Amino acid sequence: MKKVALITGASKGIGFALTKKLLQENFFVIGTSRSGNIEGVEDENFYALQLDISNTESIKSAHEEIFSNFKRIDLLINNAGIGPDLGMQTPEKESFNQTFDVNVTGLVFFTEPLIELVNENGIILNVSSKMGSLAVCESTDSIAYRMSKSALNMYTKILSNRLKNNIRVATIHPGWVQTTIIESNLENARLTPKESADNMFDFLTSEFESGAFWDSETGTDLLW
Numbered sequence: 235m236k237k238v239a240l241i242t243g244a245s246k247g248i249g250f251a252l253t254k255k256l257l258q259e260n261f262f263v264i265g266t267s268r269s270g271n272i273e274g275v276e277d278e279n280f281y282a283l284q285l286d287i288s289n290t291e292s293i294k295s296a297h298e299e300i301f302s303n304f305k306r307i308d309l310l311i312n313n314a315g316i317g318p319d320l321g322m323q324t325p326e327k328e329s330f331n332q333t334f335d336v337n338v339t340g341l342v343f344f345t346e347p348l349i350e351l352v353n354e355n356g357i358i359l360n361v362s363s364k365m366g367s368l369a370v371c372e373s374t375d376s377i378a379y380r381m382s383k384s385a386l387n388m389y390t391k392i393l394s395n396r397l398k399n400n401i402r403v404a405t406i407h408p409g410w411v412q413t414t415i416i417e418s419n420l421e422n423a424r425l426t427p428k429e430s431a432d433n434m435f436d437f438l439t440s441e442f443e444s445g446a447f448w449d450s451e452t453g454t455d456l457l458w
């Protein structure tokens with residue numbers, strides 16, 4: 235029987251590349267996007283799901299659809315994320331709230347009811363960022379984005395404590411990747427989405443310990 239992966243934010247960037255990779259590796263993939271459409275994936279083992287993670291009603295409908303169509307999830311990848319204040323030096327209320335609505339609040343309330351569907355021996359992978367590390371932060375930019383990823387890292391720790399000896403939970407830095415999370419990444423970033431997805435897949439299939447904060451670009455643990 236195929237393993238079932240649920241990936242949020244599967245329409246582009248890292249989530250799209252992970253979707254392709256997991257389909258190639260024989261997973262059944264449920265991929266989400268705000269429109270409910272995901273262009274460029276024609277596969278009978280793919281299920282497109284509409285989800286705006288910043289909207290409570292949308293989360294509720296997505297849960298209903300998941301629970302009525304699927305009995306288990308082996309791999310939940312919380313990938314959807316935004317960075318409207320990336321590069322900005324001072325916080326701005328609207329983008330600050332948007333960032334937390336998607337990267338923190340939405341992610342937590344999307345995840346909680348799904349935990350009961352995640353199989354014993356399942357994995358929850360939170361796509362965070364090195365920019366959320368308190369230990370390596372020497373910069374002053376992107377306040378909301380950095381703070382949202384630090385908050386997500388704490389959620390990873392809390393979940394790994396709660397689900398001890400059962401579901402493994404980790405937080406991952408996907409590397410600096412050529413996506414449109416910020417336009418300049420398309421030119422400046424080091425990794426293609428495919429390279430990032432391949433590295434992340436290597437981590438997912440390793441014997442990692444629950445509660446890890448992993449830098450998949452360097453293949454090393456990160457300091458919290």
Ligand SMILES: NC(=O)c1ccc[n+]([C@@H]2O[C@H](COP(=O)([O-])OP(=O)(O)OC[C@H]3O[C@@H](n4cnc5c(N)ncnc54)[C@H](OP(=O)(O)O)[C@@H]3O)[C@@H](O)[C@H]2O)c1
Pocket residue numbers: 242243244245246247248249266267268269285286287288312313314315316317336361362363364407408409410411412413414415416419423
């Ligand atoms: N790129 C990098 O260098 C880098 C580095 C470190 C960490 N990350 C993290 O990697 C993850 C993926 O980023 P990316 O670079 O691939 O960005 P991206 O290309 O902008 O993709 C973001 C994805 O999130 C979805 N999304 C945005 N708002 C959403 C919402 N309200 N509800 C549900 N889904 C939403 C988008 O789907 P729709 O717009 O179709 O809904 C899209 O599929 C993020 O968590 C990001 O913080 C990226």
